[in-house]
Amino acid sequence: MYGKAFFSDVELAKRLKTPLLSGVVVLHAIYLVLRTIEFNHPPITTIFEILTLLAFSIALVYLGIELRSKAKETGYFILNIAFFFQIGSTIFIQDLTEVPDVLRSNLLGLHVSSALFGYAAITISAVYGFLYLMLYHEIKMNQFGVIYKKLPSLETLERMSYSAFKIAFVFLGLSMLVGFIWLPQANVEFSYTDPKLVGTLAVWALYGLGIIAKHSGGWQGRRVMILAICGFVFSIFSLTVVNVFFSSFHGFY
Numbered sequence: 001m002y003g004k005a006f007f008s009d010v011e012l013a014k015r016l017k018t019p020l021l022s023g024v025v026v027l028h029a030i031y032l033v034l035r036t037i038e039f040n041h042p043p044i045t046t047i048f049e050i051l052t053l054l055a056f057s058i059a060l061v062y063l064g065i066e067l068r069s070k071a072k073e074t075g076y077f078i079l080n081i082a083f084f085f086q087i088g089s090t091i092f093i094q095d096l097t098e099v100p101d102v103l104r105s106n107l108l109g110l111h112v113s114s115a116l117f118g119y120a121a122i123t124i125s126a127v128y129g130f131l132y133l134m135l136y137h138e139i140k141m142n143q144f145g146v147i148y149k150k151l152p153s154l155e156t157l158e159r160m161s162y163s164a165f166k167i168a169f170v171f172l173g174l175s176m177l178v179g180f181i182w183l184p185q186a187n188v189e190f191s192y193t194d195p196k197l198v199g200t201l202a203v204w205a206l207y208g209l210g211i212i213a214k215h216s217g218g219w220q221g222r223r224v225m226i227l228a229i230c231g232f233v234f235s236i237f238s239l240t241v242v243n244v245f246f247s248s249f250h251g252f253y
Contacts, residue, residue: 002075006150018063018072021079025063028056042109045099052089053113057120058082065124065163071152074131074160078124111178115200118171119235121164122203126232128161129225136222158221161228162214168231169207176200199238206231 001020004013032053035043043049062078102108131151138148151157179197191197210227213219219227 002079006073006076014072017075018066021059021063021066021075025056025059028052028059032056036109039096039099041096041099041104042106042112044109044112045096045103046094048089048093050112050116051085052093054116054120055082055086055089057113057117058085058124061117061121061124061164061167064167065160068163069156069160071156071160073150073152074128074157077127077131081123081127105182107178107182111175111182114171114175114178118168118175118204119239121168121171122207122232122235125161125164125168125228128157128164129228129232132157132161132225133222133229154221158224161225165207165210165224165228165231169204169211172200172204172207176204196238203231203235203238206234 001013001017004010005017032043043053059079059082062075062082066072066075131147132154134147135151135154135157137143138145139154152160176197206227210219210224210231213227214224
């Protein structure tokens with residue numbers, strides 16, 4: 001529906017896309033709750049459970065931004081990401097009843113879920129950053145194609161990216177707070193110098209500095225969008241390179 005609305009201007013798609021997305025998000029939330037109850041553990045025990053939780057996080061964060069901004073033109077670009085994450089989960093997910101006790105903790109579920117919401121918001125903020133720069137380039141080059149005609153204004157894209165920017169800061173902070181409270185009790189090898197924790201803290205600090213720079217340093221426009229993209233790249237580095245090449249007490253994942 002979002003694709004039809006963006007590329008074909010189908011009026012029915014324009015009217016139905018937001019209500020349908022709201023319904024999908026509600027059904028997905030019910031599915032996650034029922035799965036947690038049925039198997040007695042949060043959906044975080046395999047990469048494919050995490051993929052469905054990440055798809056839900058992206059859709060929910062986007063829906064909140066859309067409802068707040070009233071700008072509905074960008075949903076196709078964001079929801080494609082959630083769609084492919086969910087397809088991967090749907091194909092490969094398994095029903096696990098035997099998992100380590102540490103993975104049955106609801107606090108751990110909150111810790112991981114908050115982190116995923118944070119990284120979902122980081123991804124959305126970066127997508128809006130890319131769209132902003134694409135539109136900025138078209139305007140600068142006097143090329144008024146489909147991007148110019150269909151996307152919201154530069155100011156709206158910046159506002160939507162910054163909304164996701166702030167959501168990322170809040171949820172990454174919540175994830176670290178829960179981790180600081182629970183993980184030392186769950187793992188005797190817990191260390192505040194753990195590479196993954198330090199990487200997450202660095203990402204969170206980067207977004208905090210970005211918020212300060214926008215409000216107190218007068219940063220706006222392309223600066224903020226480039227920062228959103230750089231934050232996404234740094235987050236990917238933290239999630240991949242740090243996990244692969246450095247040891248971590250998060251190994252039970």
